[in-house]
Amino acid sequence: MPLIKCPDCGHSVSSEAPACPKCGCPVKSTDSGVNPNDRSIITPHRWNFLQKMAFFCWGIGALLILIPVILIFVATPANTWPHIIIIFIGVVALATGGTLHQAGTGREEK
């Protein structure tokens, strides 16, 4: 009973096991017809990563929007363009977070 590496987390898994005991990634490709090395399959492990990245983007986006807005109101700078550019980057970060969240949840429903 040889040991193989989990394609998702690298944990050593028995080739007889249907899935990785650590992350749940399917590892047995012989009779399921699923290639475990197929990177297009979103495993629970990777889904979790996408969700974390989405929340990270939302956090960064919220900060990038809030901080310039507060600065504009508190410091009333003569030139607000740098602040507006930072707010725009924050909006892009929020949108990226939304896309990542969608990518994670969308595949999970399959």
Ligand SMILES: [Zn+2]
């Ligand atoms: Zn694993």
